Structures are given as C-alpha cells and as structure tokens.
Amino acid sequence: MPKCEPRKVLAIDFDSTLAHVVEFPDEMSCTYVNLLVHRYVRWKKKQGWTIILNTLREPDKGLPQALKFCELYEIPIDYVNANLPEEIAVWGDSRKIAATRTLDDTQIGIVGWLLRRLG
Numbered sequence: 001m002p003k004c005e006p007r008k009v010l011a012i013d014f015d016s017t018l019a020h021v022v023e024f025p026d027e028m029s030c031t032y033v034n035l036l037v038h039r040y041v042r043w044k045k046k047q048g049w050t051i052i053l054n055t056l057r058e059p060d061k062g063l064p065q066a067l068k069f070c071e072l073y074e075i076p077i078d079y080v081n082a083n084l085p086e087e088i089a090v091w092g093d094s095r096k097i098a099a100t101r102t103l104d105d106t107q108i109g110i111v112g113w114l115l116r117r118l119g
C-alpha cells in the first residue's frame with residue numbers, strides 16, 4: 001500500500017497580509033484586498049494545497065467580517081485558526097498552526113518587508 005504524502009499547507013494571516021484595513025476616525029473602516037497575496041493563495045489552492053486562515057480575529061472580534069471578505073474575493077479557506085485533523089492526531093490540539101509555508105506581514109525577510117511596504 002503506497003504511503004500518502006502529507007498535505008501541503010499554506011497558513012495565511014488576514015490583517016495587513018491578505019487585506020489592508022483602513023480605519024477612519026469615525027470607526028468606519030474600508031478593506032482592500034492585497035492582489036499579490038490573493039493570487040498566490042488561489043494559485044496554491046489550485047496546486048492542491050490546503051489553506052488555513054491564521055488570524056487573531058475571534059468570532060466576536062472581526063472574524064465573521066474577515067470570512068465574508070474571503071468569500072467576496074473567492075479566497076478559498078479550508079480551516080480557520082485550526083490545524084489539520086491529521087496534525088491534531090499526532091500533536092494534539094496545539095495553538096501553533098502547522099504549515100508548509102506561512103504568509104504574514106510580521107515575517108522577517110523580503111516577503112514581510114514587501115507586505116509591510118504595501119500596507
């Protein structure tokens with residue numbers, strides 16, 4: 001019986017990575033999609049990767065709006081702040097998201113720098 005390859009996972013941050021949120025003084029906000037990240041996520045999904053939204057947002061603090069945003073821009077999210085079942089089976093329900101690659105504006109190096117410059 002052939003051994004299954006582990007799934008490839010892209011963990012993606014929301015604020016200042018997938019989306020730029022501009023806050024106005026009257027607490028209204030406007031959100032723009034980062035087209036470069038948007039295309040990268042959709043390309044990885046087409047390659048068969050699993051996409052995990054890895055965000056500080058919680059159900060009562062902006063998460064529904066982030067998920068609606070992803071739906072609006074057809075950003076394929078498989079899991080939200082959760083590891084794959086096969087990772088949980090091995091490691092338990094860890095707070096850290098196990099991923100093949102991560103995309104976050106806080107990253108060091110050229111990718112993080114670029115995301116911060118665009119934001």
Ligand SMILES: [Mg+2]
Pocket residue numbers: 013014015016017104105106
């Ligand atoms: Mg961020």
